[in-house]
Amino acid sequence: MQAQKWDKILTSLRPMFDPSSVAIIGASSNPDKPSGQPLVALLKNGYKGQIYPVNPRYTAVQGIPCYSSITEIPGTVDLAIIAVPARQVLDQMRACAAKKVPAVIIFTSGFAETGAEGAQLQSQLTDLARQHGIRVCGPNCMGIFGARNSLMANFAIDTLPDRVIVQDFLGFISQSGGFGSAVYEIIRDRGIGFSYFISTGNEADVDFSEYVAFLVEDEHTRVIAGYLEGVKDGSKFIEAVDRANRAGKPILLIKTGRHEAAARAAASHTGSLVGSDKVYQALFRQKGILRLESIEEMKVALSVLASGKLPAGNRVCIVATSGGSGVLMADKCAEYGLELAELSEETRHRLSLILPEFASTSNPVDITGQVVANPLLLKEALEIILGDPNYDIMILCYWALHGRTELYLQQLAQMCLASNKVIMNLIWGPEQPAIEVVNSLNDMLVPAAREADFAVRALSSLAWYVKRQQELRQPSPEVPVPPGAREKVQDLLGQLEPGSTLGEYRTKQILRCYGIPCTGEILVQDEEQAVQAAEKLGYPVAVKIESPDILHKTEAGGVKLNLSSAADVRCAFREVTGSARQYRPSARLAGVLVQQMLPPGTELIAGIGQDPVFGSTVLCGLGGIFVEALRDVSIRLLPLTFNEALAMIAELKAQRVLDGIRGRGPVDRMQWAQILVRLAALASDFPSIAELDINPLIATPQGIVAADGLLVLRK
């Protein structure tokens, strides 16, 4: 999408988020009902624009004049909230159109989430919105809350937070109203300030991606978080995420549906198409989106982000007041991918001068229980360790009840704040005192937590985020595609029916156009040609049947390998054609393929796939038993850079195989990555390719070569 189109979208969303006037259609005087809450909350919290209740049954609601229809309101209306039964919603939308209302939030349930009839109603709603250029949030949503402008256009949040430690911080978008408002309460409770809270509902018009893009533009949003079950338009979402990355605003998502049972539940919950979680995971990795596994982890990550510091790397130093807790923390760090740093000799020496003999001066540093008798020990040790340059993150574990005076904590906090490192205070202890210490520290913008798992996971995610964003900003080498590739493939594919399948010979023709090496081969029609071809290619050769109707050639007896004489080739020609006719008498035979035999190598696979939400994907993996037995493949979306292709190779589990085992040399990762980038170029030029499999792609000492191929066009 062009920047211009985004500008238009963002402009169209402004009345929804910063309206000068709000009408509430179906307004009631009962503040406990969704139709009553916004009016009361707008009044109570000092919303500065005009407020217009609309309900033919009243002349006034909450002491404010009430209109029988939106069209009767004297002034302009920027935003209308619709809170009437489902069957009246379309009429009210028409009234909004007549009134030229630019934005509408629809609380009402009873649309796509209830089945076919509701989906039909929702489709009419969408049509109306598009026809009149009205931007719609919902239906079946809890609405929008804005902190700066006291926009209480929702029925989840009715009070401005009384205690905000970081202002203008978090924009939150939720595809579950109930869950989202729960997350809001939990995070607000910690003093994190929200710019906007958005419950998206069924997304009949404005969708998750547009809300993301809006928050990227919003100057009062520094971090974007959300609860996501699935997006409907993958490429739009990618564009929104790219905008966030360019603006340097992190996106933190809780995305459900990782496991199949949960994905089914999510699908029934929103009625929306839920793409493959594997592809979401690939997207998150590729684009540097922080995927968090729980609200607790999100809380910790936000407390680090709120402190304004991010880890410069993933080397961690653990400082504990008990040996056991340090060791446990070291286990957690290893588990979640943080690296235990090695402290400098000087640091260790200086520590040994102040710590008892049985302390550990190496990482994890164990201050020992001596801190009970001498609470200052922790601070003294900290002063020494903070000077060490060999780590990026410190995890400081101590007992909530040690030296617990306000002054002591304040001094500790000052030390943390003065350092340029990310310092996570991990507080042990009985619930209440531990919570008090954690909250006091967080109030001073010093990251603190009680649960090791969440803290270490969040730190590891953030370190990854920083690294990933740096990588995304680095230029990646260009991988050229041979000139005229697109045109040549256009000629080869252009005439074909949708849903056509291409066999090995024609698939390899296409691969060669994009510069992907394939085994040398010649398509022949008789024995004589076969022998000539073999002599041209050089013995030994393979002979394979070529037919669009025979996809599993080996099964059909259509493959003969390692033929080393003319006689063998003749015999093989007869055998493969005979077997093919017997296997499927109706099969169209395009001829017989005479092919070079490759030296032994490592079997790889590469290919193109299609995701219903995100479109073309590129995948790679180890071939043979690995892909069949272990499903060890990695996936990326388009566009694919060379660096990213290297990253997807590095993600495979079977790295040892790639490094060369059993006497085989290492696989040339650079060449493999080039092939993947070229496949991505092919996929991007021809979205009509539903599936392309290169299996096997063989890594020989002379290079990587496609030894077989199959291509299927979209139906």
Added chain:
Amino acid sequence: MQAQKWDKILTSLRPMFDPSSVAIIGASSNPDKPSGQPLVALLKNGYKGQIYPVNPRYTAVQGIPCYSSITEIPGTVDLAIIAVPARQVLDQMRACAAKKVPAVIIFTSGFAETGAEGAQLQSQLTDLARQHGIRVCGPNCMGIFGARNSLMANFAIDTLPDRVIVQDFLGFISQSGGFGSAVYEIIRDRGIGFSYFISTGNEADVDFSEYVAFLVEDEHTRVIAGYLEGVKDGSKFIEAVDRANRAGKPILLIKTGRHEAAARAAASHTGSLVGSDKVYQALFRQKGILRLESIEEMKVALSVLASGKLPAGNRVCIVATSGGSGVLMADKCAEYGLELAELSEETRHRLSLILPEFASTSNPVDITGQVVANPLLLKEALEIILGDPNYDIMILCYWALHGRTELYLQQLAQMCLASNKVIMNLIWGPEQPAIEVVNSLNDMLVPAAREADFAVRALSSLAWYVKRQQELRQPSPEVPVPPGAREKVQDLLGQLEPGSTLGEYRTKQILRCYGIPCTGEILVQDEEQAVQAAEKLGYPVAVKIESPDILHKTEAGGVKLNLSSAADVRCAFREVTGSARQYRPSARLAGVLVQQMLPPGTELIAGIGQDPVFGSTVLCGLGGIFVEALRDVSIRLLPLTFNEALAMIAELKAQRVLDGIRGRGPVDRMQWAQILVRLAALASDFPSIAELDINPLIATPQGIVAADGLLVLRK
């Protein structure tokens, strides 16, 4: 170890845990010092036995007569606490010996944890203890706390808990004093009653296993938990665990050192030998020990155990008041191995009658936000779902602030208590109200938690524990070993030097004695014999060099496969002997092995290993690229049952390969398990076997056969 020996150990520990008199050597009047705290705490908390301070500097401490030496105490002393500097400890031990004190707790640091000199001192301490039959806890420990008898023989806990909801419940053993006392505080805070808390220190005499066995016998302990870095005597630990299993007392351990860096830190922390974490993990699985990953998870598991109910299976039903939280929870259940149950038609129908149209009546059940308007909805839905027999565990997620009255919670709790299912209340919400709800429920012995990860992990662990304990009680089929196996192998191994290596031929002789099928083969000395052997075995054959000095035969050019004529065999004989002489001129050649060629099959491995702590282990895995590239092996300790052997096969990642792929039939798991049990019998009969590798063990359609073997004796 015989039962008798354990009886003796347990009897010897009684004075340490239930002393009629306690002497404190080095007693001081400062209650903040380790030497002062026990006396004050014993007095304050109503310890009923005699208390004798010992310190030549005082005539009285805390108003109690003080003795200059333990030998001067008029009465008998059951337990002496030693809290004097390290250099005086041995003298005090001698005084205890003179006084015939049966049990001693040594707080003092400065022993094995500080290095070689300290280790030397500790070794003298151990000798003294053994010589005089004194049982010693420590040194470098925090001591022992007993709740029933107010035994404050420690410097971590100085007050009896003021609020205990479950009496006589938990015995806790910690190899880290600081960490252990932290866990004590955290768990006590939740109202869980401790029978004993034990800080083991350096374990110069009494070790972790003996404490476990003591708590198994102790009638006031229902559950045993601990913090473990490593045990010194593996078989003793296994015996203690077996005793706990027989008594039906669960063991919950936080075991650190899962990752290498943490294991190193643990080793330096305790100065003890830390065995391979893989072997610990195997032991925990094999014996049904609950391994918990954090204090939080332990807290949740204990709250379930305290409720007196355990999950009968792993089918879970999720009931939530928001769709999003239900989906998130379904993801967690799938991740941690709980199965989403399918509710009955009747349940779903009855739910549809009371829930709104947009609710979900299938699992995860979504009551919807309707519960805000009608808090009774949750209880009504619950009544229906509780009648469904199709699940074992319910996770009930609700918002802390909904209908939060004491009465409402009490009614909900009553429903949970009345059900025979395990019902975990998962409470969402801002910190304080959520904690209040969780604590109220736990106080009523209703399991409740705030963090989904910990709750689901703990439930999954407990469901596994129940299943595992049932499996352990089931008889496992006997796998017979051929008669005379032991004697025959004794003849083969008896004459060999420690550290000897046996090649393929002799290793297979040993395997055959224990009923493990091997390729047919004949050891020959010349070409003529080779041809005769080939004809006897039937072509095709393989020819291999046999030498104790050539372990990697293929590398040495010592293997020729697929020989199908006498001429080929002669030629191969010359080639392998020639290559071997060239490869290692000094190699002793035992001859040449003429061997049957096996039909193609799936390559497996099986073997015997040694762990420094737990002794012989049996391992299995897939061969070839799988073991080299993925380290996909599973391990068990002795003794190994047939059922357990099946379980270890089922644990391998590459299950698809075992089920048969690429046209191969499935691997015969029964036969493989038999082979593993026979290997275990061999390992058990001959602990002198340091290593035995069968690689490959080939699964052919005709059965599983060892195709190569290597055996190394312990040095």
